[in-house]
Amino acid sequence: MPDMAFEIATHPTTKAVSTSLVRSFPKDAEVSKNKYPYQGPKITLKVRALETSAPRPSILEDHHHKTCRQATHSKLFSRDTLTEATIEKRQATSDSICPATNGTTYTSAAGVQYQTICSINIPGQDLPFQTVGTFEDCVSACDTINSNAGEDNCLAVIFTPNRVNDANDCYLKYATDNATPVDSLLDGAILIISPSAAQSSISNSGTNTGSSTGYGPAPSYASGNSIIVPEVAYSQLHGPTQNYPTNQYIDITLPPDLTLVQSLLTVGVEVDLSIDYPISPDTGVLPLNSTTIPLLADLTDTPHLSRDGGKGGLVDGANLFIFCDTGSYSTTTDNTNGNFLAFVSSSVATDTGMYALYGNPIHLEDGIGEWSDNVGRMRGFSPLTSGEQGYNLAMQGQGQRYAIWPESSIIPLDSQSAILFAPIVYDNVDMTTRVATFTYTGATLLTVTAGGGGGPIAERTVDRIWEEDEVEWGCVGGIRSWGPSGIGGTDGMVYIYGNVRGGLLLAKAPPSGVTDRNSYQYWTGNSWSHGMQAPTSTAYFIPGSFMDVDVFYSPRHLTFIIVYMTIYADSTFYYRYLQSDPAILPPYAPGGNPSEDYVANILQYNWSEEYTLYKTGTGLNGAYTYAGGVHQGYFGADDIVNGGSKMLLSWTAPTGLDPASETSEYQIITAEIDWV
Numbered sequence: 001m002p003d004m005a006f007e008i009a010t011h012p013t014t015k016a017v018s019t020s021l022v023r024s025f026p027k028d029a030e031v032s033k034n035k036y037p038y039q040g041p042k043i044t045l046k047v048r049a050l051e052t053s054a055p056r057p058s059i060l061e062d063h064h065h066k067t068c069r070q071a072t073h074s075k076l077f078s079r080d081t082l083t084e085a086t087i088e089k090r091q092a093t094s095d096s097i098c099p100a101t102n103g104t105t106y107t108s109a110a111g112v113q114y115q116t117i118c119s120i121n122i123p124g125q126d127l128p129f130q131t132v133g134t135f136e137d138c139v140s141a142c143d144t145i146n147s148n149a150g151e152d153n154c155l156a157v158i159f160t161p162n163r164v165n166d167a168n169d170c171y172l173k174y175a176t177d178n179a180t181p182v183d184s185l186l187d188g189a190i191l192i193i194s195p196s197a198a199q200s201s202i203s204n205s206g207t208n209t210g211s212s213t214g215y216g217p218a219p220s221y222a223s224g225n226s227i228i229v230p231e232v233a234y235s236q237l238h239g240p241t242q243n244y245p246t247n248q249y250i251d252i253t254l255p256p257d258l259t260l261v262q263s264l265l266t267v268g269v270e271v272d273l274s275i276d277y278p279i280s281p282d283t284g285v286l287p288l289n290s291t292t293i294p295l296l297a298d299l300t301d302t303p304h305l306s307r308d309g310g311k312g313g314l315v316d317g318a319n320l321f322i323f324c325d326t327g328s329y330s331t332t333t334d335n336t337n338g339n340f341l342a343f344v345s346s347s348v349a350t351d352t353g354m355y356a357l358y359g360n361p362i363h364l365e366d367g368i369g370e371w372s373d374n375v376g377r378m379r380g381f382s383p384l385t386s387g388e389q390g391y392n393l394a395m396q397g398q399g400q401r402y403a404i405w406p407e408s409s410i411i412p413l414d415s416q417s418a419i420l421f422a423p424i425v426y427d428n429v430d431m432t433t434r435v436a437t438f439t440y441t442g443a444t445l446l447t448v449t450a451g452g453g454g455g456p457i458a459e460r461t462v463d464r465i466w467e468e469d470e471v472e473w474g475c476v477g478g479i480r481s482w483g484p485s486g487i488g489g490t491d492g493m494v495y496i497y498g499n500v501r502g503g504l505l506l507a508k509a510p511p512s513g514v515t516d517r518n519s520y521q522y523w524t525g526n527s528w529s530h531g532m533q534a535p536t537s538t539a540y541f542i543p544g545s546f547m548d549v550d551v552f553y554s555p556r557h558l559t560f561i562i563v564y565m566t567i568y569a570d571s572t573f574y575y576r577y578l579q580s581d582p583a584i585l586p587p588y589a590p591g592g593n594p595s596e597d598y599v600a601n602i603l604q605y606n607w608s609e610e611y612t613l614y615k616t617g618t619g620l621n622g623a624y625t626y627a628g629g630v631h632q633g634y635f636g637a638d639d640i641v642n643g644g645s646k647m648l649l650s651w652t653a654p655t656g657l658d659p660a661s662e663t664s665e666y667q668i669i670t671a672e673i674d675w676v
Contacts, residue, residue, distance in 0.1 A: 096161040097135055097187050106189055109136065110143040114157075114189035121182045122156055122173050124416060126317045128352040128365065129453060130170035131246075135159045135187045138170035142191070145172065149357045152191060153636060159187040174317050217636055219487070219555040220643030221589055225582045227559040230575070233645070234674040235614055239361040240667040241321070241650075243305050244352065249371035250288070250454070251297040254281045258390040265394050269426045269441050273387030273402065275463050280390075284383035284460075285348065286369035288453035296368070303376025304332035305366070306659035307347055308652045310668035311548075311629035313410040315418050316450040319351040319634055321364055321650070321668065322420070324405045324627075328376050329660045337660035342372070344380035345403035346422075348456045356648055357635065362670055367455015382406060382422055382446055383460045399429035402441075406458075408477035409550050409629045410448055411496070413511055415488030420446040421474030421496065424464060441468050443475055445515060462515050471498035471535050473507050473520075479551050481508075481599035486588035495599055497549060498533065503540030504549065505533050506603070523603065542576075542607050550630040553598070555643035556675065558583035560602055563613060565651075569624040573613040573649060580605040614649060614673060620663070621656025631670075640675055647673040 097106075098118035106114045130141045142154035156173040176190055222228055257280070264270055286292055307326035312319070326347035329338030349364035356362050372379045382404035384392070392401045403425045410418040426439040443466040451457035466473055474496035483491030494514050498505035506523040513519025521528040525539035533539055548565045560578040578584075584601050585592040592598070616625045628651040638644035650670045659665035 096185060098161075098185060105192070106139070108139045108143050110140065110147070112139075112143050112146075113192045114139060115192055117179075117188035117190060119182055119184060119186050120158075120188055121180050121186060122158060122171075122176055122188075123178055123180060124316050124450075125173050125175040125177060126450060126452070127154055127172040127174050127354075128318065128350050130172065130352075132159075132170045135161065135189075138172075138187075139189055141170060142172050142189075145354060146191075149354065149636075151637075152193060153354070154191070156190045157188060161185060161187055217642055219589070219641070220637070221555040221585070222558050222583075222643070224558075227577075227580055227583050228557045230554065230557045230559075230561055230577045231676040232611075232613060232673060233676045236359055236672045236674075238356055238359065238670045238672065240653075240669050241310070241362045241364050243349065243366065244363050245299070245303055245305070245366045245376065246368045246371075247299050247302075248296050248368050249299055249374060250286045250292045250369060251295050251374070252286065252292060257282060257393055258386040260387065260390045260394060264387075264391065267400055267428060269439055269468075270387075270391075271441060271464070271468075273391055274385055274424055274441065274444075277385040277387030277390075279383045279460055280386040280388070282372070283344075283380050283389055285367060285379060285381060285451060285455050285457045287451060287457060288368055292369075292454070297374060299371065299376060300374045301376055302331050303341065303371075304329040304338045304660065304662070304664075305347070306664035306666060307668075308654075308666040309346075309406070309627050310650050310652055311407070311409045311627060311631075312348075313412070313418065313631055314633040315410065315412075315448055315456065316416045318450040318456060319354075319631060320410065320448070320450075320456050321349045321351065321362075322381060322406045322410070322448075322456075323347045323349070323668075324407065325403070326378060326380075327659050327665075328378050330375065332660060332662050334662055337658055340660060341375060342377035344378045345401075345425075346381040346406055346458075347378055348381040348458070350456060351634075356670055356672065359672065364668075367451065367453070369451070369454025369457070380404075381456070382444070382458050385460075385463060399431045401427050403427055404444060406446065407475060407627070408548075409632070411474070411478040411494060412480040412488075413447070413494070413514070414490050416449060418448045419461075419474075419494070419514060420448055420458070421465070421472075421478075422446055423472060423475050439468075440472065442466050442470075443472060445474075465515070465517055469535075471500060471505060471533060471537075473498050473505075475499070476504075476546065476549050477551075479553075479599055481597050482586060482588060484587045484594040489588075493597055493599065497551075498537075499546055499549070500535050500537065502538060502545075503543035504546060505537055505539055506541045507533075541603055544610075547626060548628045550632070551602070552630065552632055552641050553584070553586065554640050554675075555589070556640060556645065558585065560584070560599075561640075562607070563628075563630050563647075563649075565626065565628040569626075571616045571618050571625040573616070573628055573651075574610050575613045576607045576610055578602060578605050579608055614671060616651050616653065616669070616671075619653035619655055619667070621654055623654040623656065625651045625653045625669075627652040635672075645675045647675065649673060 101116045102118040106116050132138050138157045138159040142157050145154040146152050154172050156176050158171040160169045307323040309323035310321050312322045327343045328341045332338040349366050352365045353363050388402040404422050406420050406422040412418050421443050423443050424441045426441050429436045442464040445462040445465045446458040447461045449457050476497050476499040478496035481493040485491050493508050495508045507520045509519040522533045545567045546564050547567045551562045554561050559580050563575045586598045587594045587596050631648040632641045633639050634648040635646040638646045640647045653667045653669050657663050
């Protein structure tokens, strides 16, 4: 009997049939962690006083929703990026420019000037990392981003010379805040911005406030006391995204998978599998840190991926695309389909190169920490409990599994993290008729971080926060109401939507209380109450029949806009705007009221009539498109959420083709929308 077996699953919305497989092979060994504390002298870095604007990288059926509790998970790995804990002490090599050139001017191959810095780290604030061979190549990668964007989006580079052609040896930075000395060899360079360029940046930025954060540059606001009616001026199709997997993985050995007692291995939902077991160490993205860097090994194949979903957003400078069911295959070419390898219920990729800035298809990179082995089987983005994973492994080939499906855009939480409410779904396939039955068993709460070199990480902060008979709060998304401290702060509120028949319900909680269901208040139609609204509630903040939803504040229009696809399978994005009077300003904006919760205005005013935003057309097989979302902040200072005119849309288009083919079973397609 081989160690892999097939089952059949259909997507909850498209009903498209896809072959799936759950992998099982034993793992054993221990993981240790090393720290390298900095003991060097304190230094002060002053390079520039001006912060410039920079783009930040940046389904639906009725489900039926039991007791929710938060399990305590043992953390096997830290969430380090390039920090003191992850940088080994190194000696200068012939490949290093440091310490000899510290503080001098360096001119790149493109003729751009930088100031060199040595043994200084700039934590976070990362653009997609690069794997290059030399310091010169690292700086050239920064130049390329700026040249493609037509503005200075990459402001600094950090290169690790002793990991040449290894993982993460080139870190590109969109800001230079919190520069920190380290007792390690790092070659760095900070872009020198001329006074004339700085003045141009100021004159073109409009009225703005605050400094750039992990969610992009400070917004620019329209003037006046009235809203500006949003209208679409232009759209441009980019085409299907392209996958570029990393060429390395973390060759880690883990304890054997949990073997469940036979009484749990039956057909039907067993909620305890989701709430009574720790996180399976065989699932979720591995971080790249001092523990895992020594375990790096080369992939022996370039995996081909077929997946649907593709919503996401901006987290700490990284533009994420988060997917539902994902199959991996051996290398696929024009003439040869790959062999099926494995199947997971979620995956994640990061935009590399920011190609949509100049109208081209987006390049997506799957991180080093996503791979489970050397041929490209995946660990999955959302961790499974050892109960869920143990069940899936034991029931493989019989048609039953537990899946975590992140279906919404992410909800920003603070400057470095975001949250996702993701349905926990029990998938039961009749292996004779191939008919699948999906049962919603509740929702989990994921905390998402950019994750550094291993790739974006989802921590399952609450194993099951909502029960199976409750409204699927947050599963269709939400909106962050930033407080007086501004975008990226920890004050304000988090609003989440409940998508029920007839419209969207609304709940809210403070950022510190999002993991505690007792912290939430629910809109009753005329007031807030701690009593949860039922799935039959009609206390909508906006009526309609929604499939995918994004609501955001537009500084360009001084009001809120909702972008959505409906349940009517017409492959169309629509929008409405809030008819507020007067104009709305956040508490952190010039002229804003520091004591006002500006998102609360969506309950005070009427929404406009429905307008067509963009028609995607059907997939290659004529099927309707779905999983439509707005990637807020993608275009930096030019993005609609920062006062600009641009917006990035993405959606899934079925092809009807073999998932092992080069075109895949699904295409993730993007387009640019320009607003008046």
